[in-house]
Amino acid sequence: MTITNVTSEVIGSVWKVEMNVGDAVKAGDTIMILESMKMEIPVEAPVDGKLAEFMVQPEDSIDEDQVLCTIES
Template sequence: MSEIVANMAGSVWKVLVKTGDPVEEGQDVVILESMKMEIPITAESSGTVKDVKVNEGDFVNEGDILVEVE
């Protein structure tokens, strides 16, 4: 299992996947918003989404787990 984590603090602007979705390496899974910029967070490996740990509007810190992929 791999964990997709936030690379900076910000608000979750959009969640692009849900539990059970297949994901490919490099696919955007979450979009963070920080300082009026949209920052796409991508999957580092292919697999299936096991769990989405955040909701749109949540504030996350750098290193927080956003999505688990297996």
């Protein structure tokens, strides 16, 4: 079993979370949507697996490279 960190490529805030812990994800699925520079930026799963943990929630400020959630696969 490997844990993959899902990180933010941009600085901004969390707008909405589209999935829950335990949900199965496929690479490319949208996990959450960030707001950055007045734009909605989808965060896509980098790998197939299961959502293990969320480190952020809506309205949280986030930095570039910050870990948003983890995927177990």
